[in-house]
Amino acid sequence: MPRVLLIEDDPSVREGVGLGLRRRGHEVSAAETGEAGLALMRSFRPELVLLDLMLPGINGVQVCRRIRDTSEVPIIMLTARGDDFDIVVGLEAGADDYIVKPARTEVIEARIKAVLRRLSDPAGGRPEVAHHGELAIDRSGLTVAKNGERLALAPSELKLLLHLSASPEQVFSRQQLLEYVWDHSYHADARLVDACVRRLRHKIEDPDRSPRYIQTVRGFGYRFGPL
């Protein structure tokens, strides 16, 4: 069972969520502030971070950025629906998913499992490393290199890229991507996809050219290529 770091300032949520997750067999370490959470990152070495966006001191978005500077650990934000702006900013900062509070433990655990889930390869029997232009995508090692240089991709970015590149030139709607990549029941937030695409493009595309690998198909969604 994964080791979860919970960064949440409200004691009742911290204790309640911690208790619920421990009951389901997770190893939970809780921090009250962003600073304490960042300190625990090194000592506790979590496999997943549950991060409240509204923190005193350095806020959740900043904590998210700091974690992303050094680590590709999956990050799920705890937010309140309606704090729309925060969701977008949090996603841009590198969070993989978000949960709207209040949430039942089963919902929280389902999200944790979805983020940690490895993508099943939709088309087996292909070479382990596929080359697309300057990108080399290793499906079994789950690494991506550009011009031989390995890219640091967050779990959601990696999954999205693997999914799109598995069927080059096929268009996927945002809703399909939410289902396949995030395991979200159908009507989650398409902004998850858009924010993830933006982060991914930032890492794999040439900044001064229009996107080559992940192309937008207006009115339909996204596709990989054609290169």
Add this chain to the structure above:
Amino acid sequence: MRRIAPLGLRTRLIAAFLLVAAICAVTTAALTYQKARNAILKQTQDTAVSSLREQIEQQTTRLPMTQDQLQAVVTELGKRGKPHPWTVFGEYGSLRASSSSAAPFGPVTDTLRRKVRENRYGAFQRVENGSGDPYLTIGIAAVFPHGGVAEPTGAVYFASVPLTDESRTVQAMVDAAKQGAVPAIALAVIPALLAARSVLRPVRDMRRAAQRLGLGRLDTRIEVRGADELAGLARTFNETARALEHSVAELREAEVRARRFASDVSHELRTPLAGMLAVTEVLDEDAEQLDPDTAKALRLVSAETGKLAVLVEDLMEISRFDARAAELNLDDVDLAVAVGKTLERRHWDDGRVRTDLPPGVRARLDPRRFDVVLANLVGNALRHGGAPVLITVRTGPGEDGERLLVEVADSGPGIAPEVLPHIFDRFFKADAARTRSAGSGLGLAITLENVRLHGGTLRAANGPFGGAVFTLDMPLEAHA
């Protein structure tokens, strides 16, 4: 039959001014013309009549007259025309004489002859000859005094005086009147325009100001000019606007306070609920091993916590709509897929809900909100109406682009007529005995707000076969 458009104030004012000016000019001209014409003609007449009478009286005639005598008298009279040269005719019994060979019998009418016989002082008549030139014809019967009484001699003399000069004078006056009236009327346009402007400008200002007020610019005020009735109206307008602004500001403040309170309360409730909701599972699981009363209590707490969480979530959603903070996150979706997924997620794909969906219709909308709308309508239909529920999706042309029409009809008894107007109210209880509805009581209110956010409308009605029918009409391509 087209109705003629009503004339504007400006047109009416100018028309009134011109009408008054025209009436003045025409009346003045007519009166002047008549008086002057009569004066001129009277002078000519009087001079001519009296001079003819004088001339006749100076003539000595021997009765009975012969043709030669008559001719001599007539010729003599013809030389002494005053004020203008005249032509004289004489009649004595059956004898006729004329001073002019060109007009042997002249323009003497029978009417004049009769008048002369009746009036011993003579008579006159204005006539026109064939070419339309006016003439004055005078007739005087010659008399001789006999024992202090004037006896008629039987000779009658007529003089025909051309009135060409007088007619010219009169014509010149008419022309002068005409030439004066037209510029006068034209000049009247200027004060008309000025008057119209002085009335219209305040009216126009007021109209603009009223429009601005209607658009919600309650700080609109009009410049008050002068001290006439229009200025009074402007002042009243300003006072009204001020009072309106004041009361609306108070209302808005109260509303903002109330909304903020609702929003703050739900925000405050959310955090403890997040903690409670996270542990409800623990309560439910452990209730198994506790004594029945404690177990019951725990399950109650757990169940109510869940409901409370839904209620708070809905309250926050409504607060966001009220605060205009709700945003549309648009995406392009295949409608058939979207509807199918909504039913699938809630396990309504078991035959209780039938769909009539055209394949391949794509719409631009907020998928999450659309899902909430559809789930709410179908959930209500199943809960209050009854299966089977029919969802019909159609697209059609609208005033501004394609429209998406979604109809959700159930097979229940329909909505009571007294309930229909309140069906979208917050916390409205269709059944007074039911203290709490199955949902939060905000479901349909949130549904309506979600539809409005897409720029659509939602109507509730009863179908022809008794069930309730909810009709959603929104743009096929919503704009955020």
